[in-house]
Amino acid sequence: MTDIFGLLKGKPEDSDYENKGVIVQGITGAYGSLHAKQMIAYGTNVVAGVTPGKGGQKFEEKVPVYNTMQEAVDATNAKISIVFVPAKFFLQAAKDALNSGIKLLVAIPEHVPVRDTMEALELAKQKDAVIIGPNTPGLMIPELIKIGIMPPMPFKAGKIAVLSKSGTLLYEISDALTNAGFGQSITIGIGGDPVNGTRLIDAFDMVKDIPDLEGLVIVGEIGGDSEEMLAQKIIDSGFNKPSVAYIAGRAAPKEKRMGHAGAIVMGTYGSAESKVSMFNKANIPVAKRPAEVPVLLAGKMEK
Amino acid sequence: MQLLEFQAKELFREYGINLLNSISSTNIEEGRKHAKELGYPFVIKIQVPVGGRGKAGGIQKCQNDDEFELKYPQVMDLEIKGEKARAILLEKMADIKKELYLSIFLNRSKRCYTIIASAEGGVEIESVKNQIIKEIGLGEVSDEVANEVANEMGLEGSIAEGVADTLKKLSKLTIEKEAELVEINPLAIMQDDSVTALDGKFVTDDNANFRHDELQKYQEKSEIEEQAEKSGFSLVELDGDIAVVGNGAGLVMSTLDMLSDNGGKPACFLDVGGGATTESVYEALTLISKLDRVKGILVNLYGGIVKTTVVAEAFLKAYENNLIDLPVFSRLKGTESEKAKEMLEGSRTNIFDSVEEAINAAVMGVKK
Structure with a gap:
């Protein structure tokens, strides 16, 4: 690992x-x-x-x-x-x-x-x-090292790990987290391609044992099954830190590539419904809007 | 890009995969000529780049001229999942013993090509039973693996040989053309035990297009999509009335979702990309101005390296040149957004602090 x-x-x-x-x-x-x-x-x-x-x-x-x-x-x-x-x-x-x-x-x-x-x-x-990557914004430990193209202002040092397929949604959601008082221990852009050098499950392995980790945010999108695999892995591993997911592309038509080469639903493979239902199975709430992510995270932390 | 059936079959033919006689046409005059050449009975098949044609009535048998005259125009006029007919394929009717399923696809999570085969084909992949799944790495299928798959399908003798041979040809095609998916469904065992592809699906990796000039002739893009590509945008045309513009595929998808949740209907998905400039955003607005159905524009920007003032400038220029006379609802956040808001004050752009407010206003705005 x-x-x-x-x-x-x-x-x-x-x-x-x-x-x-x-x-x-x-x-x-x-x-x-x-x-x-x-x-x-x-x-x-x-x-x-x-x-x-x-x-x-x-x-x-x-x-x-x-x-x-x-x-x-x-x-x-x-x-x-x-x-x-x-x-x-x-x-x-x-x-x-x-x-x-x-x-x-x-x-x-x-x-x-x-x-x-x-x-x-x-x-x-x-x-x-x-x-x-490829097609990633990169990764960073806020306020320490940035290897990528992300703008600095959304990010703040803290104890939440953020894994994202999308670049701008990573900025948007990290910004919302920062504003709600949730800094980030690390953020990793997986990339929007069909094949990712580091998949969501690999990135999860990289962050799950961070000693003072307080929460995990997963920003996925339609296409492929890496969100489903991650949800299964979270279930199997017994990981129990507060976790929240967001999935972009619920309203996207099938069989159309939505900007990212990997963002395409073929039949039911890659659909938002499939990803949301797997996260639900893993007891991970899925936000409807980016702004809802910190609200759901705070809710999970209170429990 | 997903090729049409007859295009996929052109590639199959090139690689020596057995096919029935078939001819494609784009109008009934041509079709009549082909009908004579082919002879009845044959099947009329609509050519659209989506699945589910049979269920939608896009595949019809023809026994004689009367049926042809009736069914050709009917099939030609169908719209399947929003896709109009690109052509009509006439294909000789087949006398088949059994339908199989065979495909090779790029396995995203396992990062290798993978075979799916089944002795029970002819239905959509989700319903294909007893699937045999084999990961095969990045190289072509070996004789050994091909024979193994045929045997696992319960096939024997010359039929097993025919299926193994088809599989090897299919894998050569997949790898040489860098396809994401190549599917034969159904692959038919004919009365004489020969093995023939009755349908064909082929999805390219568009990022590898620069190595495949031979596939360029299959590229099908609207004028607007072509311009978008030239400018470095991603554009997907949709059938609603609110154009959705933003930076980053994820953010634009997310905006589309929220708009739909609130009862709005997106007219397009337009991602101006990470390297947006005043010129490129102006170009994006030019494209949108050409979409007749658009009644309003929803803009959701998170300025990072791209400054929101660059975008504001493009809008001001578009208003000045009377390019846009539609209401614009926008949410600008990130780099220099305060200055961008000042620049746009008093213009046609309605500025909102949150994307939710911008969406609500857009939905109400286009109803007027």
Whole structure:
């Protein structure tokens, strides 16, 4: 099982405790550079960037840029990378990172072919590495480290774990939680693709044993069966921290892709009804609106 | 994208899967010619990219010219789950012994291709009994696995060989074209024990389109959908009267749900995406202005990296150019939302603090 906090924070005896290095793949591109700056501003320790052909440059006058991942990893010993390359180059970028020793790869690009994701995942499995995404906003420990594209203001340090397929709903619901006094211990964007490097059940495994965890919020959407699998896993594991879910797409027509490549109902597979009924079985209330999430969570905590 | 039956069958044919004689047409004149070529009896099948055609009356037998003249236009005029006929397929009637089920799909949670097979096909997958399910990794189906599946279906001799052969061809097709789902339902055992695909379903991974020029000819997009794609939006046309615009697929879906809960009918789902600019939002408003049924626009934005002022600017520009003369109901939250609200004050945009209020106002507003 992945020790996500070990990767993101490290141990108190580490020289880089709570200051883990992150490499940005595609740092000189428009999107990569914008978010590299934002991550640095949030306090993330961006130690290197990679853009083939731009090696030797300095990003923002201080972050060294390398031609290859191998050079960047050799120079920094970083174990985390975030990928901003165009979707069609994702597989190559992921292979470069995993073959260079990266253990946590955050895949931002949307529109990665599913086959490429599956190939990257096979390699990650061999290398004992974790992929978050693709098509994810990333993950963060609020007020400590952000590896992603989320805006900072919705998030506050605290004791609720938030797992979400959607980016903007993650912001919206975290904002509502923060306003209601529920800070977040970690937020993980699963991504909106049909195949996710880290599924909801995997993300649940990463957060369920956080010592001072006070609650879990699951933000799902139509398509696939990862919400159903998670509900079953929660039932089987006997996890009993207050948990609330939200499912987007109840009103979506069948057999239409709703923005996300993975948000499609085929027959009854992937329907909101199926997910809601499984959460109900797991005794997890499902909010009708994002704003209802903190209300239901507070209700669960009183019990 | 889901291909039409006759398109899926074109691919089946290319990969050597047995089919009955069939010809597709888009009008009755063409159809008459095909009827002569094919000879009675045959089946008329509506071509729509959704399931449930049989139940809806979209598949009809034809024994003679009179029946053809009556049924062709009837089937052509059907609308199934909101989808109009793209074409009509005439297919030779089959004399079959037994119907089987066979499909290969991309298993999202197991992250590999998976076979579903059954000796009891011809019904929708949810009702297919005794399913044989086999995860097969990322490669093609081996002889061994193909034979195993055929045996588990209780088949023997040349029929088992025919099914195993079809399965291997189906897997080659799935992998080479990067399909999410390829289904033959029913796969028929004919009187002579040969194995033939009577129907075909094929769902592509649109994100892999750049590697599959050969599938481009099957792409079917409305002019508006095409423009949306060019601008980097996701747009799904719906049949209501309130256009729903927002940033992020999840947020827009959520807005659609809340609108429907409150009695509103969405006219479209429009996600301007994470990289929205004044130009791209203006482009989105241009698209909406072309949808005739729209009586109002509901905007739900959570500004993150995208500033809400960028969006406000697009609206002001749209009003100035008389692009939009519809009421707009919006909720703006996040980055620079206070400034965005100031910018929009006194304009056609009605601003609300919560999305619930914006939705209620929109539902009331379009009723006027």
